[in-house]
Amino acid sequence: MTDLPGYPSRRNFLKGSAAGFALTGIAASAEAQTEAPVSLDEYQTEYLNEAEWAFIMAATARLIPSEGDGPGAIETRVPVFIDRQLASDYGTADDWYMEGPHDADAEPNRGWQTPLNPAEVYRQAIPVFDAWCQDTHGAGFAELDEERQDAALTSLSNGDVALAPEVRDFWSLLLSNTKEGYFADPQYGGNAGMQSWVYIGFPGARAAYREWPERHNIEYPLGPVSISGERA
Amino acid sequence: MKTFLRILAGLVLVGVIALLAFIFVPVQRTEPTTELAADWQAAEGQGELVLDAGDCVACHTSDDGESLAGGRAIASPMGTIWSTNITPDAETGIGNWSFADFRAAMIDGVTPNGTHLYPAMPYENYRLMTEEDMRALYDYLMTEVEPVSAANKDTNLDFPFNQRWGIRAWNWLALTHDAGFTPAGVSDAQDRGQYLVESLGHCGACHTPRNTFMAQDGVTAESESFLAGGVVGGWNAPALRGDDAGIKGWTVSELADYLATGRNAHSTANGEMALVVEHSLQKLPDSDNIAIAAYLKGMDGDAFDLPEEVAAAGPIATPEAEADDAGAATAELLVSADPDMPLGARLYSDNCLGCHFASGKGAPGIFPELQGNGLVVGSEVSPLISVILNGAEVPPTAKRPMTLRMQGYADRLSDDEVAELATWLRGAWGNDAGAVAPEAVAEVRDSDSAH
Numbered sequence: 001m002t003d004l005p006g007y008p009s010r011r012n013f014l015k016g017s018a019a020g021f022a023l024t025g026i027a028a029s030a031e032a033q034t035e036a037p038v039s040l041d042e043y044q045t046e047y048l049n050e051a052e053w054a055f056i057m058a059a060t061a062r063l064i065p066s067e068g069d070g071p072g073a074i075e076t077r078v079p080v081f082i083d084r085q086l087a088s089d090y091g092t093a094d095d096w097y098m099e100g101p102h103d104a105d106a107e108p109n110r111g112w113q114t115p116l117n118p119a120e121v122y123r124q125a126i127p128v129f130d131a132w133c134q135d136t137h138g139a140g141f142a143e144l145d146e147e148r149q150d151a152a153l154t155s156l157s158n159g160d161v162a163l164a165p166e167v168r169d170f171w172s173l174l175l176s177n178t179k180e181g182y183f184a185d186p187q188y189g190g191n192a193g194m195q196s197w198v199y200i201g202f203p204g205a206r207a208a209y210r211e212w213p214e215r216h217n218i219e220y221p222l223g224p225v226s227i228s229g230e231r232a
Numbered sequence: 233m234k235t236f237l238r239i240l241a242g243l244v245l246v247g248v249i250a251l252l253a254f255i256f257v258p259v260q261r262t263e264p265t266t267e268l269a270a271d272w273q274a275a276e277g278q279g280e281l282v283l284d285a286g287d288c289v290a291c292h293t294s295d296d297g298e299s300l301a302g303g304r305a306i307a308s309p310m311g312t313i314w315s316t317n318i319t320p321d322a323e324t325g326i327g328n329w330s331f332a333d334f335r336a337a338m339i340d341g342v343t344p345n346g347t348h349l350y351p352a353m354p355y356e357n358y359r360l361m362t363e364e365d366m367r368a369l370y371d372y373l374m375t376e377v378e379p380v381s382a383a384n385k386d387t388n389l390d391f392p393f394n395q396r397w398g399i400r401a402w403n404w405l406a407l408t409h410d411a412g413f414t415p416a417g418v419s420d421a422q423d424r425g426q427y428l429v430e431s432l433g434h435c436g437a438c439h440t441p442r443n444t445f446m447a448q449d450g451v452t453a454e455s456e457s458f459l460a461g462g463v464v465g466g467w468n469a470p471a472l473r474g475d476d477a478g479i480k481g482w483t484v485s486e487l488a489d490y491l492a493t494g495r496n497a498h499s500t501a502n503g504e505m506a507l508v509v510e511h512s513l514q515k516l517p518d519s520d521n522i523a524i525a526a527y528l529k530g531m532d533g534d535a536f537d538l539p540e541e542v543a544a545a546g547p548i549a550t551p552e553a554e555a556d557d558a559g560a561a562t563a564e565l566l567v568s569a570d571p572d573m574p575l576g577a578r579l580y581s582d583n584c585l586g587c588h589f590a591s592g593k594g595a596p597g598i599f600p601e602l603q604g605n606g607l608v609v610g611s612e613v614s615p616l617i618s619v620i621l622n623g624a625e626v627p628p629t630a631k632r633p634m635t636l637r638m639q640g641y642a643d644r645l646s647d648d649e650v651a652e653l654a655t656w657l658r659g660a661w662g663n664d665a666g667a668v669a670p671e672a673v674a675e676v677r678d679s680d681s682a683h
Contacts, residue, residue, distance in 0.1 A: 208586035211567045222569040223580040229644035 033167060037192065043080060046087035051203075053218045055126050056082055058142040062149050063178045065140030073178060081181030081190030104165035116165040118173055125163060125170035142146035185227045194232040197224040238510060238514070255397040261336040265412030266363040274364070280423070281367045281374025285432035285520065287512035291315045300373075301325070301382040306352045307465060308395040309446075313352045314385035321379035341403060346602035350387065356406055360413050360661050372403050384559045416453065419529060421519075421538060426453065428520060431564045433512070438462055438469035438504060447650065453531060467503050469609035478606035478637025485539035487525035492518070492542045493632035497596040500546045501624045502607060503615060509529035514629040518542040543631040553593030558662030559603050567589035578655020579649055583641055592661040599635060603661035613654065613668045617676040619651050639641035642680075647673040 001156060040046075045053050056079045066072030073079070085091055100116040116124065127154075130140045136155075137148045144152065155161050156171045181190030183197075185205070191197065197204050204224030212220055223232045283289070292315045295301035302317040320327040326334065333344040341355040342348055349355065354535030392398060413431055415423035430436045430452050443449040450458035470478035478488055478499075486496045494501035494509035501509045513521060521542050528538045555563035565573055566581060567590045573581070580588075584602075588594045592603040602608050607615050618635045623640035645653065651670040658665035 119404065199659050206585070208581070209569075211590065212569070220569055222571055222578075222581065227644075229641075229649070231578065231582065 005224055025203075027081055029049065037077070037080075040074065040077065040079060043083075045083045047091060048083045048086065048122075051130070051142075052126050052143040055130065055140075059153065059174060060178045061179070062146065063175060063181055071195040073182060074184055075192065076190055076195050077192040078178055078181035078190045081184065081188050082177050084189045085181075086109065086119040086122060091117060093117035099102060104168075112169075114169070115167050121170055121173060121192065122166050122203070125167040128163060128167070129156060129161055129170070168197060186230060187226065187228050192222045198232055233582045236663060259342050259348075259400060259403075261332065261342070262340050262359075262364050262411045264335065267366055268410070272364075272367060272682055274368030274371055277472075278365070279368040279370075279376065280363075281516070281520075282432060283372060284370040284512055284515040285428055286369070287433070287508060290507055290511040291320050291352075297382065298498075300377055301380040302384055303382060307349070308352055309351075311387075311389040313350050313387045313389070315352075316384045317380065317382050318379040319377050319382075320374045321381050324381050324383045325379060326373070327379055330417040331367065331370050334373075338366060340407070341399070348396045348403070350389075350396075350399065351402070351447075354437045356451055357437055359407065359409065359411050359428055360431035360451070362413055362427075362431075363615065397626045402445060402447070405445045414452075415576065417528040421526045422530050423527075424520065425523035425525070425530075426571055428516075428524050429523070429527055431523065435459065435472070435610055438464045439472050440654075442583040459528075459531070463612060464504060466612050466614045468606060468612045468615070469504070470606035472528050474505075477532075478604070479528065481604075482529075484522065484525040484536045485542075486528050487529065488518070488521045488539060488542045491521040492516070493629045495632060495636065497595050499600040499605060500624070501605060502626075503622055504618065504624070506627055509629060510627040514631070522682050543608075548597070549594040551603070553589075553591055553596065555591035555593070555661070557602075559592050561648055562592065562662075563590040574656065575649075577654045577660075579645065579653040580656060580660070583653070587638075597632070603663060608657050609665040610663060613672055614676050616654050616657070617650060617668065617673050618680070620645070620654060621673070621677055622680060624630065642677065645669075647677065 040057065047219065048056060057074070060073035060078045060082070064073035064076075064078065066074055089095060096112065098115070098117065100115060101151055102113055103110075104114045106113040114121065125158075131150050132155075133139065133141045133144060133148075137144050137152060139148075141149060141152055152161075157175070159171075181188070186192060186194055194204060196202075201220065202224060203209070203222060204222065205227045206222075206225050212218075227232050250592070251638045289299055290304050291304055291306060294301070294305075294315075297303045298319070300319050302315045304315045306313045306315055317325040321632045322328050329337075329344055335355075336344075336357055337349060338341050338361065339359040341351065341353060343458070383494040388394060399466055413427050416426055417423060436448050436451055436458055438453075439462055441449045441457055441460060449455065449460075452458060459472040460474060461476075462469045472479060482490070482498060486498065489496040490499065490501065490508065491513045493514065494506055518541050522539060526536065526538060562577075566585060569581070587599040588602050589599075592601060594601040600607075607619065610616070619638065621640055621642040623638040625638070626636035628635045641650070646668040651668045652672040654668035654673075657663065658668065
């Protein structure tokens, strides 16, 4: 996972570059109908501020790294998904019961007890975690090398980073939103070019394979289709 | 020279007089075919059956209006024609009409004050009604229907179609047939079917081609073009006879199911036909739908069995329809899921395959088969485009109460893609119809958004 000394980090090379999208996006075949989206460097966030964006870019890049077999969170534009979700009615918890009483310290199995909505959880938790990284590893999360970033995320996931009860679900939100952005339909901003679907062989919103369940050990060859009809 | 002018003036005068006579001398009403006794009484339910079989409600009721109170816009090539109030309201309806007045409107297309009806009213077909049915319908309208006060909307067509006296000339060309019904005498069921098809059901109004004068090119089975297929408002009303008939491969039982429920093992009713099923055919007794089916299937001389009932209650085993020889190659291509398949096949795989299947046979009673489907391979392509863009809906019927809905793909497919898909459909499973241009798709999409 670690880059060899002296070589440019593959992640840094890919990060935010439109070229990364084109190079690694096996899904970005000639058939893909959508125009190439604006690069992550030039992306105008809808909710996240600059520091938060830098954090989300760095954190998702470690949660689903680009160095593995398949596409990573950066090429699939997971940060865009998270930003747009936090700006939408998910971020503002529009259709959740949020009237209280709130007991943020309640047992986790009591569900969402914090008075904060997901967007507020990100907003309040990121600076706390960044400060923790500063104290523990000597720099904000986005500035750490990958090894330390992994260590910091491990601490966060183990509950070793002191977080107020109101934001204690930050890690699980971050992890699940990252997975969602990776696998959700491209219309929500992530899973660019349906790369994650191509990678795992998921055919998307086609839902018609009645001749195939009996074809054991034969790979289904046709690429996926998105809800809006993109093909890969 | 003087003589010449005198002759000329005389001719002009004769012409003017003839024209004035043509316009103002009342039309001779056709005599009744039978004299019924003054105390003649229709059988219980006969009048309502005639009303249903004649599909009067569909045209004479507006979307949000009272039944039979008129006010529906009937689109015609000449402009919008407004249907009229036929409830027995004395002021705004037909409450003051005598039976003779009513008959004249039904078989001569003339109202009591001599005004010609536009032939959107199918008096060409109702002309073949029996006197008994005419009387039953009149009595029903006058005594069983509640009068509704609803003023008629004026139909204002552009010149020259606003000159209603011109219809008199048209009637000379269109109303050449005698009033009343002449059964072919093949069998009771087929004779009843012939009557319903030729007369009350006015099937020929859509399913028979129109001649140069926009008149039905044949109103009875004696004419070879009768029911040979027509085009109405950009939709194909498929041929019901001959080798190209959409119903060629259907049994009498399947055809009767279609009439009564808007769906059968092969297809579903769309557009105008869905309305006919909803407002008219589903209300007829089984015997009448079987009779219509028997008559239509018998037109080409095919032998057939008469079913006992229509759309039998379930459970019904509907074996999966496998691809036939003509459709085998297309089915094989689709099942292969080959990424190199043509774009049309790919679009079918992505959007249509789930319901209409690789065989193109659909699912009996639910999803129509696309192989040989009249809407898919018709000369008119806008219905196919419209169904792809906007979806379709088969209305619930008494015997098959489930509404069948197909979603639209306007958001998912571009004009180019719809054209590609439609073109592919028109050549798949042995279908053999021409290509669809993206411009045609754009036109349908634009006309939809203009509504």
